[in-house]
Amino acid sequence: MRILVILAHPDLEKSRANRALLRELQHHANIAVRDLYREYPSWRIDVVKEQQLLLSFDRIVFQFPFYWYSCPPLLKKWFDDVLTYGWAYGPEGNHLKGKEFILATTTGGPENGYRAGGDNWFTISEFLKPIQRTITKCNGRFLPSFVAYSASQGDDAFLSQEAKRYVEHIQSSPTLLVH
């Protein structure tokens, strides 16, 4: 399966968690990585190029650090610009039909904060619903997300373990992920 990871980290130089995940991806020939902040320092997204790229992959992963309960802004802009009416949704907007999508995020907060009554009140799945619906509106298949909790506190051993779990997750068959 050909997998495209669209990575959106505003400051990858200073990242530890997303860089650890990225390092692990580089060992897998079927996984291509696109670093949005490196690709578009001016934030002028080449829509046609992005759309063409999506067509040649079976599964698309959006990888990002969790920022204010959401994704960093260039990824939001990527959704706004690339998922156009008539291409991604609406009449004849069926180019993403059947493609699989996975969200992969790293948090500062611990897992037990992401629940009803916890520090953050809601689960990550609840916070990610706008992106989930964006994908399903575009007829994509939304698969369970990967989350590395407490990623900013993790030491190198923890992060490399999480990176292995990440690659396993994004390579898994839909049946294994869903059940």
Ligand SMILES: Cc1cc2nc3c(=O)[nH]c(=O)nc-3n(C[C@H](O)[C@H](O)[C@H](O)COP(=O)(O)O)c2cc1C
């Ligand atoms: C602007 C900003 C907003 C953040 N918002 C959240 C948040 O809403 N929830 C959370 O758990 N962590 C939050 N964090 C912590 C980051 O998710 C964490 O530092 C990051 O996932 C670690 O990955 P990295 O080492 O690749 O940067 C935030 C960090 C920044 C800089």
